[in-house]
Amino acid sequence: MSVPTALEDYHKQLIQYFLHDGAYNEKEMIDLVNALRDRYELKIKIKDEIRILTNNFLPLINKHINQYGIEIKQVISEEHENDIYFVCIQNFKPQFVKMDCSYTEKEAAVFEKLLELIITSDEKCVAPREVFEAILSNDLKMTQKEFSETMTRFHRDKWIESGPHNTVILHARTILEMQSFIMDTYRDFIYNCQICTRLLIRGLNCSNSSCDIHMHRSCAVRYFLRLSNSTSNSTTRKTAYPCPVCKQEWNKNDVANILKANNINEQNNMEQSNETVHKKQRTSKTNDHHNNTNNRSIRSTHRQLMNESDDDDD
Numbered sequence: 001m002s003v004p005t006a007l008e009d010y011h012k013q014l015i016q017y018f019l020h021d022g023a024y025n026e027k028e029m030i031d032l033v034n035a036l037r038d039r040y041e042l043k044i045k046i047k048d049e050i051r052i053l054t055n056n057f058l059p060l061i062n063k064h065i066n067q068y069g070i071e072i073k074q075v076i077s078e079e080h081e082n083d084i085y086f087v088c089i090q091n092f093k094p095q096f097v098k099m100d101c102s103y104t105e106k107e108a109a110v111f112e113k114l115l116e117l118i119i120t121s122d123e124k125c126v127a128p129r130e131v132f133e134a135i136l137s138n139d140l141k142m143t144q145k146e147f148s149e150t151m152t153r154f155h156r157d158k159w160i161e162s163g164p165h166n167t168v169i170l171h172a173r174t175i176l177e178m179q180s181f182i183m184d185t186y187r188d189f190i191y192n193c194q195i196c197t198r199l200l201i202r203g204l205n206c207s208n209s210s211c212d213i214h215m216h217r218s219c220a221v222r223y224f225l226r227l228s229n230s231t232s233n234s235t236t237r238k239t240a241y242p243c244p245v246c247k248q249e250w251n252k253n254d255v256a257n258i259l260k261a262n263n264i265n266e267q268n269n270m271e272q273s274n275e276t277v278h279k280k281q282r283t284s285k286t287n288d289h290h291n292n293t294n295n296r297s298i299r300s301t302h303r304q305l306m307n308e309s310d311d312d313d314d
Contacts, residue, residue, distance in 0.1 A: 007064055010040040015061060018072055018088035023158040023173045026084040029053065053086075066091070075172040078202045079163065081217035081261065087158075089177040107150050109140055111159065115178070118170055119186045124202040125163035170201055194244055195219035204254050211246040221262050224255055 007015075017032060018024075024032060033049040036042060044052050054074060062071050069091045077083035103111070113135050117126040132147050142150075151168070154160045163169035175182070179199050182190060191200045191214040204220050206213040215223065227241050240249040 004060065007060070008040075010036045010042060011057065011061055011064075013039075014057065015065065018086075019070075021157075023085055023087040023171075025158075026050065026086075029086050033057075058086075073176060075176045076216070076218040077161070077172045078175065078200070078216060079161065079169055081221055081258070083172075085158065085172050087173045087176050106140065106142060106146075107153075109138075110135055110142070110147070110150050111154065113138065114154070114160065114168070115170070115174070115182075116186075118168070119182065119189050119201065123164075123167075125167035125169045127167050131168075175199060175201055193219050195223055204251075204258075206243045206246060206248065207251045208243060208246050208248040211243060211248065213243055213245045217258060220254070220258050224250075224258055225262070228259070 004011075013036060014032070030049045033044065033053055037044045037049075058072055058074075065071065070088060071091060072086060072088050075085050075087055077085065110131070114126065114131050117131060117134060118124055128147075128151055131151075132142075132144065135142060135147070151160070155162075155168075158171045158173045160168045160174070161171045182201075183199060191203070191205075191212075192198065193200045193203065193216045194213045195215050196219050198216070200214050200216055203214050203216050205215075223244065224241055241252075241255045242248065243250055
């Protein structure tokens with residue numbers, strides 16, 4: 001499809017969606033682009049939605065909205081390396097209460113305490129019960145029901161997501177949008193990914209206690225796959241995955257889990273792709289059947305009219 005230089009109606013509609021909801025996962029984004037395609041009759045092929053979005057839509061949209069201090073970015077979950085999100089962020093504001101005026105001061109206080117407890121913990125996650133107890137100890141008056149509803153909203157709006165063992169962790173949206181605030185406030189509790197150099201809260205770390213190297217899970221996938229591909233093509237196949245800095249062998253369980261998750265994701269994508277093709281084929285066959293039925297009906301009606309005409313002539 002041609003690339004416009006001015007914002008079209010479908011661009012403006014997409015901006016409105018982001019301003020309202022703030023963030024979408026990849027599936028939600030595909031559904032949204034498909035809805036725009038159908039509504040505005042855009043020439044976007046099936047399975048090409050994300051490429052069109054990232055290469056055509058977002059660069060143009062961001063060019064127009066950057067002057068207002070907002071931008072739409074793509075980000076990958078720290079906990080689930082195959083989960084991709086598209087987030088509308090504000091380029092200026094260090095505090096959560098300024099990020100979304102729809103939250104009350106009490107809700108903002110809950111989130112700030114939640115943020116603190118997660119980032120300062122060793123595992124970078126926290127049980128909701130600990131958060132509730134912490135805000136009560138800070139003399140913040142809130143019932144269990146109010147707290148539960150607030151946490152549900154944080155989940156829904158993609159500020160937090162479920163972590164291991166019934167805990168919550170920071171969503172990719174939070175890490176991206178509150179990056180400046182987190183880096184200024186919690187510098188001693190955070191890391192930078194060795195591969196992409198971006199902010200990292202939860203990820204993988206080198207098994208060498210004297211090596212302070214950390215990687216996003218998504219970056220680790222690319223790193224381990226690159227090593228795996230290079231060794232599979234060599235005559236002497238290696239079994240170790242060294243740290244990119246100290247060269248000590250990386251934790252084998254980490255490597256196995258990362259590569260296994262990546263293989264499962266590739267299989268799921270292939271199955272979804274095949275299902276999409278089969279669905280299109282079934283739809284095409286159904287349409288052909290309807291067309292053939294309609295054609296037979298038309299021919300039958302035509303013959304009937306011709307016979308009636310012959311009878312009238314007699």
